[in-house]
Amino acid sequence: MLFLVAAKGATVLLPVVYGRAVDALAPKGAGVALAVPVALILGYGLLRVASSGFAELRDAVFAAVQQRATRRVGLRTFRHLHALSLRYHLDRQTGGLARVIDRGTLGIQSVLRLGVFNVVPTIFEIVMVTAILWALFDWRFALMTFVAVGLYLAFTLLFTNARVRIRRRMNDSDNEARAKSVDSLLNYETVKYFGNEAHEADRFDRALASYEKAAVRSQVSLNMLNLGQAVIIAIGLSGIMLMAARGVASGHMTVGNFVVVNTYLMQLYQPLNFLGFVYREIKQGLVDMEHMFDLLGVPAEVADRPGAPALLAPAGEVRFNAVRFGYRPDREILKGVDFIVPAGRKLAIVGPTGAGKSTISRLLFRFYDPTGGAILIDGQDISAVTQASLRAAIGVVPQDTVLFNDTIRYNIAYGRPGASQIEIERAARLAQVHEFVLDLPDGYDTMVGERGLKLSGGEKQRVAIARTILKDPRILILDEATSALDTRTERDIGAALAAASAHRTTLVIAHRLSTVVDADEIIVLVDGAVAERGSHAALLAARGVYARMWTLQAIEQDTDAIAAEILPEEADVG
Numbered sequence: 001m002l003f004l005v006a007a008k009g010a011t012v013l014l015p016v017v018y019g020r021a022v023d024a025l026a027p028k029g030a031g032v033a034l035a036v037p038v039a040l041i042l043g044y045g046l047l048r049v050a051s052s053g054f055a056e057l058r059d060a061v062f063a064a065v066q067q068r069a070t071r072r073v074g075l076r077t078f079r080h081l082h083a084l085s086l087r088y089h090l091d092r093q094t095g096g097l098a099r100v101i102d103r104g105t106l107g108i109q110s111v112l113r114l115g116v117f118n119v120v121p122t123i124f125e126i127v128m129v130t131a132i133l134w135a136l137f138d139w140r141f142a143l144m145t146f147v148a149v150g151l152y153l154a155f156t157l158l159f160t161n162a163r164v165r166i167r168r169r170m171n172d173s174d175n176e177a178r179a180k181s182v183d184s185l186l187n188y189e190t191v192k193y194f195g196n197e198a199h200e201a202d203r204f205d206r207a208l209a210s211y212e213k214a215a216v217r218s219q220v221s222l223n224m225l226n227l228g229q230a231v232i233i234a235i236g237l238s239g240i241m242l243m244a245a246r247g248v249a250s251g252h253m254t255v256g257n258f259v260v261v262n263t264y265l266m267q268l269y270q271p272l273n274f275l276g277f278v279y280r281e282i283k284q285g286l287v288d289m290e291h292m293f294d295l296l297g298v299p300a301e302v303a304d305r306p307g308a309p310a311l312l313a314p315a316g317e318v319r320f321n322a323v324r325f326g327y328r329p330d331r332e333i334l335k336g337v338d339f340i341v342p343a344g345r346k347l348a349i350v351g352p353t354g355a356g357k358s359t360i361s362r363l364l365f366r367f368y369d370p371t372g373g374a375i376l377i378d379g380q381d382i383s384a385v386t387q388a389s390l391r392a393a394i395g396v397v398p399q400d401t402v403l404f405n406d407t408i409r410y411n412i413a414y415g416r417p418g419a420s421q422i423e424i425e426r427a428a429r430l431a432q433v434h435e436f437v438l439d440l441p442d443g444y445d446t447m448v449g450e451r452g453l454k455l456s457g458g459e460k461q462r463v464a465i466a467r468t469i470l471k472d473p474r475i476l477i478l479d480e481a482t483s484a485l486d487t488r489t490e491r492d493i494g495a496a497l498a499a500a501s502a503h504r505t506t507l508v509i510a511h512r513l514s515t516v517v518d519a520d521e522i523i524v525l526v527d528g529a530v531a532e533r534g535s536h537a538a539l540l541a542a543r544g545v546y547a548r549m550w551t552l553q554a555i556e557q558d559t560d561a562i563a564a565e566i567l568p569e570e571a572d573v574g
Helices: 002-025 038-083 086-090 094-136 139-186 188-193 197-250 255-273 275-297 357-364 387-392 408-413 421-430 434-438 457-471 487-501 536-542 545-573
Strands: 318-325 334-341 346-350 372-377 394-397 475-479 505-509 521-526 529-534
Touching (some): 002 255, 038 094, 094 139, 094 255, 094 275, 139 188, 139 197, 318 357, 334 372, 334 505, 334 521, 387 394, 394 457, 408 457, 475 487, 529 536, 529 545, 536 545
Parallel strands (some): 346 505, 394 475, 475 505
C-alpha cells in the first residue's frame, strides 16, 4: 500500500511540474533571455522514475500475496472435491470440474491484481486530480472532471453488467464443450468400436457453436462499450480544454495551466480507458470464483463426526448388522444384510448381477453410509471413526482397474507412497507381474498411458493387486479381482492372493464360483438379502440357489473347453 500511494503521488505531481516548466520557458517579452528550468526538468524526470519504480516495487511485493492466496484456495477446493461422496462424482463430469477450478483460481488472481492495482489506484488518482484542479483553478474544473468521470463510470457499470450475462453463457458453453471432449477422448476405444467419430464430432461442434454465438455477442458488445467510453471522454476533455483556453485568452490562466489541465485529463484517460476491461475482468473473476466457491459449499455426504477417534483394528473382525441401503430413496439395494467375518478368515459373497454385492464393499469402505443398521470392525461402528483410519485398514482390488497416467513403479508404489524399490518388486512378484515388467524396454519406468490403456486387462489387474499388496492392509476386499484374467493366470494369481490374504480378514466378491471354493463361508445374495450361507460343500448339498449357479457355470466352462479344443482343429483344416 505504501508503494501504491507513493507511485500515484508521483504520478499526480507530474503535470504540475510539467506545467511550471512550460511557464518558465514561455516568452515573457521581446528581447528577454530565457533560462532553462534545469531543476524543474530534473524533478520531472525523477518523478517519472519514481512513478514507474514504485509501481514495479508494488507489483513485486504483492506477487507473493497473490500467488499464495491462489494456491491456498485452489488446494482447499481440490481437497474438498476429494472429500465429497462417490455419488457426487458419479453425477458430475470431470472435465467440467477441472475447468471450474482452473477458472476459479485465475479469477482470484484477476480480482486481486486488478482490484488492488487498478480500481483502488484509479479512484485515488481521480480524487487527488479533482482536488488539485479545484485548488489550482476553481470548482468548475473539478466539477467538469467529476461529471465526466461519473458518466463514464455509470455507463461502464451498466453496460458491463449486461455483458456479464453473455459471459456466463460463454462459460456454460465452454464447460459443456470441454466436458464432451474429455469424455469422448477418455472413451476413445468405445468411440472406435461403434464407429461414432462423426457423432462425437457433431456433439462437440454443437457445443462449440453455442460458444461461438455467445463469443460474437460478447465481442460486439465490447466494441459498443469502448465506443461509448471514447465519446464520453472526448466530450469531457473538450469541455475542460475549452474552459482552460478561455482562461488563457482572458489572461486568468497561463499556457502552463492549460498544459496542466490537458495533461491531467489525458493522464486520467488511460486508466479510465481500461476501467471497462478491468471491471469486466473483475466481474468475470467474481463469477468464476462464485462457481468454485459453490463447489466448496457442497456438503460432504460422508463426513467424520466431530472428535471422531481413529479405528483400532488389531484383529480385523467385520460385522454387518441388519444393514439397509439404497442409492435412491425409492429403490432399496440392501434389505437387512447380516453376516460376520471373523478376524483372519475369508468370506465370499456371490449372487446374480444387481444383487448388491459391490454395494457391500462400497459401504465397508464408507463411500456411502447405510440408511439402516450398522457396520462394525472389531466392535467399532465405522461411521464413528475417522475415514482416513478406516481406509488405511482396508485394501481393495476393484473389478474395474484404473491406473494413473504414470509409470508402473508409480502405480504400484501408490499403495504406499515412499516404498523402496525392493518393496515394490516384492509386491510385483507376489502379483505375478514382476517378470512381465522386466521384459518391457523401460521396465518399471514404463508409462501405462491414460487410465492404463497401454496395458492389457490382465496386466492392469495384476498391477492393481501389487498396489494393494504393497499397502499391506488388515482387511482385504477382492471385488471380482481376477475377472479380467485368463484361467491360467487366474490360477497363478490365485496362489499369490491366497498368500496375500493369509492372516487377513478377506471379503471376496465373485462372479466365478470356482474362485471362492476355499472360502471359510459363502453367502448368496439375492435381491439385496442373504438367501443362503455356508461352505462350498454345504451349499452344493443344499441344492439351492448356489448349487444351480454352480451347475450353470460348470456347463459354460465345459462348453468353453470343448470350443477351445475344436477351434484349433478347424484352423488346421482351413
